[in-house]
Amino acid sequence: MERVLVVNGPNLNLLGRREPEVYGASTLEEIEAALTSRAEELGVAVSFFQSNHEGAIVDALQGAAGDAEAVVLNAGALTHYSLAVRDAIASLPVPVVEVHMSNVFARESFRSVSVISPVCAGTISGLGVDSYLLGLSAAVRLSRGSL
Amino acid sequence: MERVLVVNGPNLNLLGRREPEVYGASTLEEIEAALTSRAEELGVAVSFFQSNHEGAIVDALQGAAGDAEAVVLNAGALTHYSLAVRDAIASLPVPVVEVHMSNVFARESFRSVSVISPVCAGTISGLGVDSYLLGLSAAVRLSRGSL
Amino acid sequence: MERVLVVNGPNLNLLGRREPEVYGASTLEEIEAALTSRAEELGVAVSFFQSNHEGAIVDALQGAAGDAEAVVLNAGALTHYSLAVRDAIASLPVPVVEVHMSNVFARESFRSVSVISPVCAGTISGLGVDSYLLGLSAAVRLSRGSL
Amino acid sequence: MERVLVVNGPNLNLLGRREPEVYGASTLEEIEAALTSRAEELGVAVSFFQSNHEGAIVDALQGAAGDAEAVVLNAGALTHYSLAVRDAIASLPVPVVEVHMSNVFARESFRSVSVISPVCAGTISGLGVDSYLLGLSAAVRLSRGSL
Amino acid sequence: MERVLVVNGPNLNLLGRREPEVYGASTLEEIEAALTSRAEELGVAVSFFQSNHEGAIVDALQGAAGDAEAVVLNAGALTHYSLAVRDAIASLPVPVVEVHMSNVFARESFRSVSVISPVCAGTISGLGVDSYLLGLSAAVRLSRGSL
Amino acid sequence: MERVLVVNGPNLNLLGRREPEVYGASTLEEIEAALTSRAEELGVAVSFFQSNHEGAIVDALQGAAGDAEAVVLNAGALTHYSLAVRDAIASLPVPVVEVHMSNVFARESFRSVSVISPVCAGTISGLGVDSYLLGLSAAVRLSRGSL
């Protein structure tokens, strides 16, 4: 059974609690529950990690090398400047799907560039919780080599 | 039954015929067939339009106002400079999902910016044919207000 | 009797129908009617052309060489990137007055530059339908050499 | 009877006296006479102010708050850098129409940006004396709420 | 017998008719006659296409895949921004020689970059009608693999 | 008894009268009264100067050399481009504290840089009337060498 690791970056533990007009009303727990449910349908195992620490995100991504067949990553604000996360993704032998709930590219100009996109397999943004769910589907397909 | 319009821009009629190392091996006809099949599963009607003409893309998007509940758009090279397409999307009362088969943001630097992303509901890139299929799912969900 | 050609670019056929908070409540038909009426007062003939196709705008501008003594042009989004339209204006032996209903320079930063302004006789923006009406007056004056 | 204040910035007192190939042959006095004449036709009162001092332009614009229903402004070179004039316009409860006799945007590159355009109601440029006359018409229409 | 397609972009139908100080005195018809004559000397067939429409240029380039062994292209203003034309060239299995009659790189700064040069086999500019004639020679040599 | 000069630049005479959503509800007179009151508590003399003229601000700053032990300065829009004010501050033997009522750095991008900050002793912004009051406290402390 494929294993997919879902990684969330800084401030995403606050989802659904603050600024719902930007990030939507779902909490991270609800999103993880939805992902668990979808994972069952897809016949895969899903695990979760969230941290506000760039270094912990890098650690988790490195750890995915042996423990998962694919990764779904919402790097939060790190998306726009963390070359350390970028390098961790680039060195990872399993595919990473980048997801964002909001359309980050339509917000402040400093968010118009993702330094991690070039090393991710694909990117899904702007679709709220569906960004995660579609990201999971894509990750599973990538891990199965069907994509 | 919801209707979804799938619009493809310049040179996408060549999909599967040239530069398969960049664009994959599927032809546009095969992609449209896959989308038709997926549309049936989702219980929606899907129609297709492709043109190498920016103006024709604008015409088609305008026409979607009364004829479709959502749009899936791969604008090809127009993604990076066509403000006319951007304005057409911005004035459209139905949601538009931007899709790209390859990870365009990892290619030449002039492709790192999408002028249409800020006015699309969401973006899916890098996932090959799945970019279209997941884009269709998202478009349907958006048209039903479930997203 | 002087002949003035009024050319409208991409998405301006939607005037009054969508985003009225940006573009005002008047439809293109109403604007053209107002221009026809003003043309009668000024003793000139006015004709109209609208297209979402850059190439068709270029064709129409080229055609004005023998068929009109002046042009009023709202190039829409092409204002900001169409060097083809710019070249067509530059090669035209009759004066072109650039008009915009809204104050385009106060909107997104990519709209702060007009690539066609340097080759137009003058520019009028931000005055709604009056941009067209004053533009017509200016075009007539220019064609009569009174300006 | 509506009152319109016409404000001219640095070096515009030299109009018609120097560099006529750039600024035309009309003197500021002749332009003001033409404006007075047009104002009579329009049934409005017009008053004039010219200064080479940025601060005096700001003072005059502030003073227009109670003394005029609209302003026509040719800020001269201040157009391109005076944020103080911009702020004065922004805080003014009456509409300001920006005018330029020449097509400033076709001249040196540092003149391609107007820092005051975004806070003006509209802009008219390149039409010589007619820029003022059409500007006056627009100002009157704006003050009457007919625009 | 090799077939060479000569494609001309926006406003080049006006060659010899307007702005001769920039573009020279030869009309497009005269240039095409000179090319036909040279083609006979070279023992190749030459055909011609001109359009003001970017989309039509893309269509014509795509069509060259089966119908010509080489292309000579003067993309006019599209040279500087049409990524759609660039993508069409990149996907073409036959060589494209870019030509310009004037030295475009010595004109306005926005003309200093050609977005199509990197995907063309070579570029010839500034030599008037000879740019086309030398371009034809080069295209023939490229199609014969002698270059 | 230390003397502190409080200098206000262009348009700040309008404080509390226009755009209160940006600048707050307090008038300049009320702010000066609050500063006078606070000055009494601090045991210092305070004097005030406001002008819309860059030159007058420079004059006033130069005059502070012998007449004050510290300066509190809100340069308004001049903050962002007046190198003349910058040079006046740099040549002043007494400390200058820069203050802004609103968070200017969060507004338009052209306001994100202060050309005078590098030559001021310190900067206080975003705290409304308190920006002035805290600025006065800091100025007094600086003049007493306790900072």
Added chain:
Amino acid sequence: MERVLVVNGPNLNLLGRREPEVYGASTLEEIEAALTSRAEELGVAVSFFQSNHEGAIVDALQGAAGDAEAVVLNAGALTHYSLAVRDAIASLPVPVVEVHMSNVFARESFRSVSVISPVCAGTISGLGVDSYLLGLSAAVRLSRGSL
């Protein structure tokens, strides 16, 4: 009794120990003692947090949501690039006052921009220990709604 959290970022634990010509002679302990003393005068409780870890700063700011009524933040070098800290501040329901001991904007050019200023209530810089003390006063006033 209002509670104010004072957060210090990377390398600020070295205050007073290294580079005193840049950062002054006071140690962080002395600054915290001065803040405690001032807090007593103001009738508020103050607590302190320092870390060299961006993630720990984000954690601490998130934690302030329920545990403090205002925050005083010196983010050190993170000021200039940490979008994660910016997002944490933006999502915080209590006001944050940004402080810097030195005039950071007068140092290297990469320090001329603060990515957190736009989401802070206000900024105080260049006043040494007083930056903290005045920041505390401002934070208290903001938490009491008197600002």
Added chain:
Amino acid sequence: MERVLVVNGPNLNLLGRREPEVYGASTLEEIEAALTSRAEELGVAVSFFQSNHEGAIVDALQGAAGDAEAVVLNAGALTHYSLAVRDAIASLPVPVVEVHMSNVFARESFRSVSVISPVCAGTISGLGVDSYLLGLSAAVRLSRGSL
């Protein structure tokens, strides 16, 4: 007898009084005395004007049209942003020699560009009082047409 007007801009009245390490030890009075002495040797009349007001500088330059045969100008900080001064120089029928006592181009980067150089006859900088004296010689030679 030729008349030369020597104009000094903002803060130059402080020459010799403040920051002598940047501007030298000579006061403006001493410089003017040296210029008067040199003018006698050259057989020309010299007059002086200094102001901290951009508008007054523009007024003075305009006034030179009838009252002087050449101008020596040290515009101080206005050198780097005053397009109003630039326009005044450009419209002046007599030559203007730009002078600077210090090597302004070796100081802060925002001083590396002079907006007035392109419209001055020549520039002399970095030579202390000699910049003025040599500037006077050059101005006289220009006014006599010997240069």
Added chain:
Amino acid sequence: MERVLVVNGPNLNLLGRREPEVYGASTLEEIEAALTSRAEELGVAVSFFQSNHEGAIVDALQGAAGDAEAVVLNAGALTHYSLAVRDAIASLPVPVVEVHMSNVFARESFRSVSVISPVCAGTISGLGVDSYLLGLSAAVRLSRGSL
């Protein structure tokens, strides 16, 4: 006996395990063994630290103040954006030698700038394991004041 601390940043724990075409075949353990061996030859003590956490790197650098006479630092991706690491180096009383195994400046453009180079004693890059070994030699020489 001099003590040298060797610090490695994010993802360098993967050396020799992933992307050997970029980073070489040696593992971090092998590099550390080579350094230990070289240290013995040089008569110095060497200790090692690696972390994916920027904050931990800052902590380690601060700790070197009392525990080492020199530092060899490969900051990995932090090289290009971590101003916090830069500040930690700047405040360190012992010399830091920056090393990179690959020629980072020849890779992606965002790697062409090192924000830490200006505060390091020296930089060695592109020489594989030898970058570390030569860096150790240099560090020892610097600590002994022989450099």
Added chain:
Amino acid sequence: MERVLVVNGPNLNLLGRREPEVYGASTLEEIEAALTSRAEELGVAVSFFQSNHEGAIVDALQGAAGDAEAVVLNAGALTHYSLAVRDAIASLPVPVVEVHMSNVFARESFRSVSVISPVCAGTISGLGVDSYLLGLSAAVRLSRGSL
């Protein structure tokens, strides 16, 4: 008989000896032989000069004034920064044709601009040895005034 000087810049003496995948397999001697042969067909005399020294290239170009009727120039890397070569070309009374064997504009971004193109009669690039041969033909035609 017209004389054409063929000038080659730095490193072009290595043609055919190193990096043949970039520069082709022909040596400079072979190219010169081909040019000599073509010159005979065209009835012109051709001479050759190569140097790695910018100054020697300038000397040679200056010398062409009396000794040749046209120049073919491959300036090598100097193409992208040598303003001295540019000035030498600009002052030359005979036409210069710029040639490049490879498509330099498709290589590193710093090669996308030619500082000499604006002062050359025309440019031919990307066509290998044919760039020289066609360049010779163009140079002859230019020297004969037939172009």
Added chain:
Amino acid sequence: MERVLVVNGPNLNLLGRREPEVYGASTLEEIEAALTSRAEELGVAVSFFQSNHEGAIVDALQGAAGDAEAVVLNAGALTHYSLAVRDAIASLPVPVVEVHMSNVFARESFRSVSVISPVCAGTISGLGVDSYLLGLSAAVRLSRGSL
């Protein structure tokens, strides 16, 4: 007797022979004669050097260290990019006066920056032959310490 070395860079040997509308009608020989004559008046010895080779200019400047008390330098096009010349000037123990006959800063934009100005004692431009003569006067004064 002071010795002054006058150095002229690339293409200045052509002065008076080509492009007189830019560089004036005087030949370098005439300028040198005028300088010799002026040197006699000033009681100094003057020697001359001209080369099109950057390296020879550097050699000559280095040689001036023992052989001259001051240098007058017109570096020609090298002014705008030769950091080698800049370093040679910076290391020279005698003052260098930069001169230009034309107003280089008013020509093409790439000539708006001089990389050598910051290390020269002063700059004189735009005054034709007088730039050299005044430059000589300044150089002598500098060598005598009277400046």
Added chain:
Amino acid sequence: MERVLVVNGPNLNLLGRREPEVYGASTLEEIEAALTSRAEELGVAVSFFQSNHEGAIVDALQGAAGDAEAVVLNAGALTHYSLAVRDAIASLPVPVVEVHMSNVFARESFRSVSVISPVCAGTISGLGVDSYLLGLSAAVRLSRGSL
């Protein structure tokens, strides 16, 4: 026995003679002596070349192809703009180690980029004479294939 060529660029012949605070107290002769001594220890032959002429540096690098197994290069100011030197290095079949005595990247901003780094095997900077000595060690190791 391996042969290593040590090449020094413009102004490095002055090492130890001028600006010792930047470049150190060692003369080039002393450095070469130290390198000769180290070469004996390493069992390699070392030869030296210095020139202020870019072309001579290119000649020397080309000549190294048959005469040396490795090169140590301090290109001086050419480091920052000489694409001719870059091309010479790129075409060289033996490795080049770039060295700088000072930390060039910490000096003026125009020195922050090395155009030759991307084509060198490695770079060593900031370590004074040791930059050369370590560079020699690295060059030898590279020539022996042990690196």
